[in-house]
Amino acid sequence: MRGLMGRTAICILIILFAATAVAAAQTGDDAVTEGNITEIYSTIDTCDITLTSSSTIEDLVIDVQLVHEDRIIDRETLNVDRINANSRTIKVIRWNVKTSEDGAYKVLVQLLNNEEEIASKEYGFVHGRQVIPEVVIEGTIANSEGVTAVIRPVKATLVDIDYMLVDGTDVIYLAKDEKISIHTTPLTVHKRWNTLLLNNREYTGLVKVRPSDEVNAIVVTDSFSSMDDAKITDVYKDEIGASATIEGGSQVPFDGYVRFTVYDHDGENVVESVIMRSPILLTGDDETVEAIWENRLREGKYRLVIEIIGNDGDVLDIQETMIDVEKSVTISNDITEVVEENNSSPSFLITQAVLVLAAVGFVLRRRNIR
Missing domain, CATH: 2.60.40.10 (Immunoglobulins)
Incomplete structure (x- = not known):
């Protein structure tokens, strides 16, 4: 019986030791995968650091040092509010180096949580080496x-x-x-x-x-x-109203207005003025904004100014054009009287009918063109 109890106790101790070892190994893996510095890239001007984590962690601090010939020549401390699980966070810093000597440099990065280091990494680069690069960036x-x-x-x-x-x-x-x-x-x-x-x-x-x-x-x-941006790509106008097609050109949402102003031929007196709210536009979006004049424009020539008013009240784009309103052609009952007076002449009737149809066709065609 005592031998059996002894063997049982030994088995229990072995199981406990194994469980402890497994737990310790899992804890060590978590420590490695939670809060990693996966990539560092640096020049003498900037440095970008990529962080990842297998679980969501918060309230982190990155301590970054730029070292040259065993001297710390610049140091930055960045707060990281949160790294979401299975995602990456990239931080960019700009070195404040007054003089940049040629030679080897090191970047030392520590990731801290509650002032305790959970990850660290080192990156080295050479500045000023006399090697012809394969490509050159001419400008950006x-x-x-x-x-x-x-x-x-x-x-x-x-x-x-x-x-x-x-x-x-x-x-x-x-x-x-x-x-x-x-x-x-x-x-x-x-x-x-x-x-x-x-x-x-x-x-x-x-x-x-x-x-x-x-x-x-x-x-x-x-x-x-950053600022909102939009431009006018197309315009339609006549004696009844006008429209403008607006295209967005910024990732700042454009939430402004389009102002239509009609002046007389000399451009001195305002004949009509309409302000319309534009739909919200981003880069590549386009919408047509329409305005109707309060009074139909009479015969004559007018100057039309269309302005895009941005989020801050500034004019983003402007386009000027002309509206040419021609005299309307009306067909009265006099034609019927002329026809009745000339019933005796069939050829005259045919001639008059052709002229009337031509006049109507001309008016309709001009209206369609406008």
Whole structure:
């Protein structure tokens, strides 16, 4: 009996040790997968850091150091409010380096939670090396619609291109083009921001070009102040009213107005003025806005001015044109009397009928043209 109890106790202890070991292993895996620094890329100007997590974690801090010859030459601390489960968060910082000596640099990144390190990573790069790159970015322009860059090849190669929209230190939009072929002529690339922007906010467009057989990439940035935008693409007008087709040109929602103003021929006196609310427009959206004059325009020539009024009350686009109102042609009962007076002449009746039909056809045709 005592031997049986002893063997039972040993089995229980073995089971407990195994369970403890499994729990410890699972805890260690969670510690590794919750809050990872998966990628770092840095130049002497900027650094982007990609974070991932297998579960939702909050209230994190990133400590980033730029080191050259064992000296910390710049340091940034960023707060990360939240990393959602199975997603990634990208942070971008700008180094404040007054002098940039040639040589090797290191970037040391720590991810902290409640002042406790949960992940760390190191990245090294060389600045100022005398090596001819495979491609050169000639220039970049970012605005509220998207970002455009011109890439000039030094030799034929394949490149991967990242497009980032940065709000402060947060990358709020990321797109990629992979294995883009560049031969002997410059390549212009463009990417639209497929996310909504706030009006009058400072953003930065970032383009990163990485040749397929090089470790280092070329990074350029361009900052801009976001604003709504729209333009007039088509106009119709007559003596009854006018319409304008409006096309959006920004990821800041356009929620403004279209103003139609009719002046006399000399452009001194306002004859009609109508302000219409436009539907909300984003890049590539188009809508037609119509206005009806309070009074039908009389015969004469008029000047029409159509203005797009933006969210801030500024004029985004303007188009001027003319309205030519011709004298209306009316067919009276006198024709019937003429016909009755000339019943004795069939050829005259035929001639008069042809003239009447031609006049009616002319009027209808002119109206359709207008």
